[in-house]
Amino acid sequence: MDETTTRAYILLHNVSKKHNVGTLTRIATAFNVTTIVLTGNAHYNVFGCQGASAYAKFVHKRTLEDAVRWLKEDCACEIVGVEIDESAVPLPDARHAWCGEQPNVRSRAFFMGNEGHGLSEREISLCDKLVYIPQYGVGSTASLNVAVAAGVVLSAFAEAAAFAQCNKQGAKFDVAERPRRTQTRGFAEDDEEREMRIQARRLAREKAAHGDDDDDIDNPPPSLDTLFSES
Amino acid sequence: MDETTTRAYILLHNVSKKHNVGTLTRIATAFNVTTIVLTGNAHYNVFGCQGASAYAKFVHKRTLEDAVRWLKEDCACEIVGVEIDESAVPLPDARHAWCGEQPNVRSRAFFMGNEGHGLSEREISLCDKLVYIPQYGVGSTASLNVAVAAGVVLSAFAEAAAFAQCNKQGAKFDVAERPRRTQTRGFAEDDEEREMRIQARRLAREKAAHGDDDDDIDNPPPSLDTLFSES
Numbered sequence: 001m002d003e004t005t006t007r008a009y010i011l012l013h014n015v016s017k018k019h020n021v022g023t024l025t026r027i028a029t030a031f032n033v034t035t036i037v038l039t040g041n042a043h044y045n046v047f048g049c050q051g052a053s054a055y056a057k058f059v060h061k062r063t064l065e066d067a068v069r070w071l072k073e074d075c076a077c078e079i080v081g082v083e084i085d086e087s088a089v090p091l092p093d094a095r096h097a098w099c100g101e102q103p104n105v106r107s108r109a110f111f112m113g114n115e116g117h118g119l120s121e122r123e124i125s126l127c128d129k130l131v132y133i134p135q136y137g138v139g140s141t142a143s144l145n146v147a148v149a150a151g152v153v154l155s156a157f158a159e160a161a162a163f164a165q166c167n168k169q170g171a172k173f174d175v176a177e178r179p180r181r182t183q184t185r186g187f188a189e190d191d192e193e194r195e196m197r198i199q200a201r202r203l204a205r206e207k208a209a210h211g212d213d214d215d216d217i218d219n220p221p222p223s224l225d226t227l228f229s230e231s
Numbered sequence: 232m233d234e235t236t237t238r239a240y241i242l243l244h245n246v247s248k249k250h251n252v253g254t255l256t257r258i259a260t261a262f263n264v265t266t267i268v269l270t271g272n273a274h275y276n277v278f279g280c281q282g283a284s285a286y287a288k289f290v291h292k293r294t295l296e297d298a299v300r301w302l303k304e305d306c307a308c309e310i311v312g313v314e315i316d317e318s319a320v321p322l323p324d325a326r327h328a329w330c331g332e333q334p335n336v337r338s339r340a341f342f343m344g345n346e347g348h349g350l351s352e353r354e355i356s357l358c359d360k361l362v363y364i365p366q367y368g369v370g371s372t373a374s375l376n377v378a379v380a381a382g383v384v385l386s387a388f389a390e391a392a393a394f395a396q397c398n399k400q401g402a403k404f405d406v407a408e409r410p411r412r413t414q415t416r417g418f419a420e421d422d423e424e425r426e427m428r429i430q431a432r433r434l435a436r437e438k439a440a441h442g443d444d445d446d447d448i449d450n451p452p453p454s455l456d457t458l459f460s461e462s
Binding site: 023026027029030031032034083084085090091092094118122132133135136137138144145147148149150151152155159163164165166168170171172173207 | 254257258260261262263265314315316317321322323354363364365366367368369375376378379380381382383386389390394395396397399401402403404
């Protein structure tokens with residue numbers, strides 16, 4: 001891993017809602033997150049990512065501790081939990097600090113809490129830093145949904161890290177040529193199922209390639225459409 | 232209207248997806264947007280706003296032109312369209328410019344495009360300025376969903392306008408006492424339906440109070456669960 005290149009990662013632990021990995025993948029791709037690290041129930045679908053999963057890389061670690069170790073040791077990341085907490089830094093302050101590291105902004109993995117109850121004490125204890133998104137006025141909600149929170153945080157980091165901005169042509173961003181697809185596109189539903197199969201194969205290949213001996217090879221991932229309960 | 236007080240508004244025209252007004256209301260409330268201006272099919276539900284609609288004020292104007300006129304003349308707003316366009320300013324640059332107006336940051340109404348196809352040419356022509364959210368790296372998606380885009384833009388404006396941040400106590404923001412509720416909370420589903428009825432009554436009251444003679448009083452709003460087509 002080239003430690004002089006700034007990279008952004010997303011760390012997700014036991015994401016429970018059916019569509020969130022897909023939505024987060026789309027956001028991740030927009031803000032130059034190239035790797036999404038999934039732990040625990042690390043089977044996912046890509047519904048809602050509108051093809052963005054063709055660009056994002058998924059890495060699976062069975063335990064959160066494994067994921068944190070990999071991110072710190074192999075990817076030279078600081079683990080940044082996104083959580084409202086006594087010790088958390090307001091995001092604008094964090095952005096200023098990240099900007100101040102230029103031209104060598106450290107890579108960060110943003111640990112997004114599980115929907116509904118945020119990061120647990122154990123999860124917080126694995127973070128190097130915590131940031132929170134300030135809220136304003138008198139009527140704040142207790143939390144923003146995880147996709148909105150990720151968008152706000154990742155856009156701030158992309159700005160601070162001075163990632164290369166996508167060119168836009170008139171009213172559209174240029175989109176890189178999509179990685180080779182093994183089948184042509186058809187109806188949206190069929191395509192989505194196909195995307196899931198491709199992702200499942202990719203996940204299996206990656207797990208093999210990483211020689212992740214923590215993984216339970218006797219229990220392969222179930223089919224993707226049975227992985228999440230609606231909640 | 233006190234023109235020295237900076238305010239943030241959201242302008243929505245013909246929002247089509249069932250849950251989006253509720254989700255946007257929650258985001259608006261977090262970032263001190265006190266008024267959401269709805270035009271066209273300005274019937275809405277608040278599913279997904281988790282009670283935030285008790286704080287947000289809704290104003291309905293029948294046409295987009297009426298809404299823009301009201302925002303400019305009565306609220307002293309600049310109309311800022313959120314759209315990828317040749318003439319659009321990157322959000323970080325806009326934020327710096329807004330910060331530069333301190334301590335008298337001008338009020339802004341953020342015009343969020345309809346889901347799927349963004350702002351039309353006619354809609355763009357009604358904006359004073361356009362901003363876009365930069366995307367980074369090679370694999371950008373064509374667009375972020377409207378909730379994520381709103382979160383990114385409104386958090387930037389709240390920061391630049393130096394709105395008073397909510398206090399937080401440990402892991403939670405302080406939430407102001409909720410405005411008087413006419414019925415006690417029950418099951419989530421019942422509560423949601425109740426919230427919708429309350430909102431419908433409020434909308435009717437507001438329309439009466441504003442004497443909005445553009446409204447078609449012979450065609451009262453249909454019941455809230457039939458207002459949106461799933462799309």
